[in-house]
Amino acid sequence: MDGTARGPKVVAARSLVEAAYETIRHDILTGDLAPGTKLRFEMLRARYGVGASTLREALTRLVGEALVTSEEQRGFRVAPISIEDFADLTRTRRLIEVEALRQSIVFGDDLWEAGLVAAFHRLSKVEEKLPDAPERQQDEFEERNRDFHRALIAACPSRWLKHMHAILFQQSERYRRIALCDRTVPRDVHTEHKAVLEAALARDVDLACRLEGEHIERTLEVLNELVASKALPLRS
Amino acid sequence: MDGTARGPKVVAARSLVEAAYETIRHDILTGDLAPGTKLRFEMLRARYGVGASTLREALTRLVGEALVTSEEQRGFRVAPISIEDFADLTRTRRLIEVEALRQSIVFGDDLWEAGLVAAFHRLSKVEEKLPDAPERQQDEFEERNRDFHRALIAACPSRWLKHMHAILFQQSERYRRIALCDRTVPRDVHTEHKAVLEAALARDVDLACRLEGEHIERTLEVLNELVASKALPLRS
DNA sequence: GTCAATAATAATTTCGAGATTTCAGAAAAG
């Protein structure tokens, strides 16, 4: 939300709508645009330097992804967050992602394995240097983490299941960034990822699905502890 | 797709974007705008009588619901349909809807039961007179059918599960309208609905979920037969 | 002082012309 200078947001987009969409989305996911914030057009125009119609289209897209809410004739707001919402989100994502993983392991071929190992490797690299500068690396970590989870379910033949997963996974990024930034609750994400990877490569469907489910649930547990102990607000 | 005059589409919407969105969505769901159709702005402006930016916003919303596709700098198209897509859609919807129903039956109270019975009653009324004039009644049937399926899972406490369901259910409406219009394959939808209702009211979770799953799958079977026998194209 | 009606202000929503990009067909080169 602050206007301090940071590195120019690198957004390779062909249309202005796309660029605005990606930048605003990023600002919402990082919390730079805080949950519940009213999104006035004058403010947005000054901030992102595009016209009203262009902004409107970008915001409409974000409404479709439930990152923004809109009320007829009353404009747009950053979608609120709450621990209850994250609990619901986590359970739903678990249902979808575990089923997708199950199918992916069954259908996955050598190419899938290769992509998976590659994604894990790249994720590991950024996980190593994550403790040094948590904030700086977060964008890269999120990207690698998303790619790894995508690679896990890449061989799932259901486009719709993967589409549902994409929506839910992006939603949870808002909460994940909060949970990962704070380091009060200790957690070894790398080991969790490694365990899932090995089970998947070993084609141990049940084990992989159980580990993946627990891995997904883990972030909720961390956030629950944070809310309980540190009185983390988590309100809109 | 034709420009012939038909009854004025009754759309109670506060904003023009909303009105355009609902009208276009309806035209896509009914097939009035055929799958794969290029959506040029001049054509849409003439047809729906709103400006380019307004249309753009309405279309963007439809892209979010996967009823329209967009390619950067190349405009919008009505999303294609295929029997493979419907098979995938059906399986995914079954996973979601059955899980939502399971939770709904567990959590449902008297008010839920009342709403369910009411929705079933209204659906029955339109199911009775459906054979007389299949085309005329289809809009009303779709609305009542949607309300009934919504009522079934209304007591499910997960907002996300219900959100996922809404997306998938709307998608399947396109295919359902095709399957229900054609009457070559006999089917007693009313009896299927009644069986699910009774199992749900009896709180027989497993039976209700099994019946609901079969009910969902049934439309796919019908459409599969249609494609096989009558050489129904089902391509974009 | 409270409430309702009205005016002033602020924000959202809509439009259509102009900038930019893609597409289709003809002409030229290989």
Place this chain on the structure above:
DNA sequence: CTTTTCTGAAATCTCGAAATTATTATTGAC
């Protein structure tokens, strides 16, 4: 004959002012 380049036409994309609608402030009546 095939491929490439060019050019006009057509379509998409963008902007900012104007219209519409909400919100706030003011006034007057009870």
